[in-house]
Amino acid sequence: MTPSGSGTRVRHLLLGVALGAAAALVAFGWTRVRERHAISRTARQERSALSSHAITGEPARAAPLDIRSLAGDPRRESILRGHALLTATSDSLPRYAGNALRCTSCHLDDGVRPHAMPFVGVAARFPQYRSRSGKVDQLEDRVNDCFERSLAGRRLPLADPAMRDIVAYMQWLSRDAAPGGKVRGQGLDSLPLPPTSPHAGRGSAVFAARCASCHGGDGQGTPVAPPLWGPRSYTIGAGMARVRAAAAFIHANMPRGAERTLTAQQAFDVAAYVNSRPRPDFARKADDWPKGNPPPDVAYPTRGTSPPPAP
Ligand code: HEC
Numbered sequence: 001m002t003p004s005g006s007g008t009r010v011r012h013l014l015l016g017v018a019l020g021a022a023a024a025l026v027a028f029g030w031t032r033v034r035e036r037h038a039i040s041r042t043a044r045q046e047r048s049a050l051s052s053h054a055i056t057g058e059p060a061r062a063a064p065l066d067i068r069s070l071a072g073d074p075r076r077e078s079i080l081r082g083h084a085l086l087t088a089t090s091d092s093l094p095r096y097a098g099n100a101l102r103c104t105s106c107h108l109d110d111g112v113r114p115h116a117m118p119f120v121g122v123a124a125r126f127p128q129y130r131s132r133s134g135k136v137d138q139l140e141d142r143v144n145d146c147f148e149r150s151l152a153g154r155r156l157p158l159a160d161p162a163m164r165d166i167v168a169y170m171q172w173l174s175r176d177a178a179p180g181g182k183v184r185g186q187g188l189d190s191l192p193l194p195p196t197s198p199h200a201g202r203g204s205a206v207f208a209a210r211c212a213s214c215h216g217g218d219g220q221g222t223p224v225a226p227p228l229w230g231p232r233s234y235t236i237g238a239g240m241a242r243v244r245a246a247a248a249f250i251h252a253n254m255p256r257g258a259e260r261t262l263t264a265q266q267a268f269d270v271a272a273y274v275n276s277r278p279r280p281d282f283a284r285k286a287d288d289w290p291k292g293n294p295p296p297d298v299a300y301p302t303r304g305t306s307p308p309p310a311p
């Protein structure tokens with residue numbers, strides 16, 4: 001980061017205060033802005049960032065990010081690079097990341113936060129049959145799904161060192177996983193359906209009151225938080241574009257710092273609002289769920305049909 005670049009960021013943050021953001025929020029945002037530049041840090045700074053993370057991390061973490069356990073591990077440099085790629089994705093891989101998100105915009109806290117699709121155990125959960133692709137996917141296929149859909153980008157070649165580093169970090173986070181890779185807080189919560197159908201109009205009021213301060217009144221992101229819709233956001237083919245998935249994520253993880261303060265109804269309403277806004281298309285979406293039966297919250301028609309029931 002250049003001195004003038006950091007000066008601009010400080011000015012942005014001060015503007016945020018002037019606009020009424022709480023002091024705690026600014027401190028939080030500052031940490032996040034610094035984290036976006038993880039890739040440009042030296043390995044030494046990276047190590048201390050990771051170990052201080054381990055010390056200050058909330059007890060609910062599924063696995064401690066204790067970098068000291070990497071001493072003497074021959075994969076150490078690869079694991080550290082993988083971590084940096086997931087936390088500074090577009091800075092590090094501009095050819096493959098197509099929007100303003102990084103992997104850890106959603107896989108929160110470096111991919112270890114429970115109920116935010118943690119990567120802990122994920123290496124033991126693949127290969128896995130997935131109904132969206134209708135085939136058995138490798139971990140690398142799943143990583144590339146998020147590159148194309150969540151980051152509106154391109155598939156990383158399997159032989160690219162960046163793919164190996166990403167997988168090395170996920171394997172390291174999965175080192176103590178039980179067979180099958182099942183961990184507490186895996187994937188997303190199953191948030192029960194709310195009393196009344198999700199309503200985007202009501203959701204827009206929740207957005208203005210609870211989300212706009214960080215994500216911007218126009219949802220296009222601020223220096224403190226990434227965009228929720230528009231050309232720099234996730235595509236319509238992303239898991240987050242499904243209302244149930246977004247509601248579960250939002251209920252457990254947002255507003256950042258005041259998690260689980262929305263009712264299930266508010267989470268569904270704001271998810272419906274966010275996902276009703278324009279966002280990048282995903283060209284191959286009609287080929288999803290090739291064997292039929294897409295989940296009910298998939299917002300586009302698919303071609304696949306399920307075989308007729310046996311007579
Ligand atoms: C816009 C939010 C978002 C972003 C950004 C994102 N993902 Fe995901 N990711 C998801 C969701 C949602 C799921 C699926 C959760 C579910 O199974 O219901 C998922 C699932 C995954 C899984 C499988 C997890 C498991 O437990 O089976 C992997 C691996 C993954 N993502 C990797 C990545 C990588 C690598 C990046 C960056 C290139 C990335 N993701 C960026 C939202 C995101």
Ligand code: HEC
Nearest residue numbers: 104105106210211214224225226227228250254255256270
């Ligand atoms: C205090 C600031 C703050 C507030 C308020 C907040 N968020 Fe976030 N949100 C964040 C940050 C920061 C991230 C990205 C985390 C990271 O990069 O480590 C994020 C990520 C997200 C993501 C995944 C990434 C993306 O941009 O698509 C969604 C979806 C989301 N927030 C929705 C919401 C919704 C809906 C609300 C209101 C109910 C909300 N947030 C309120 C700070 C906030």
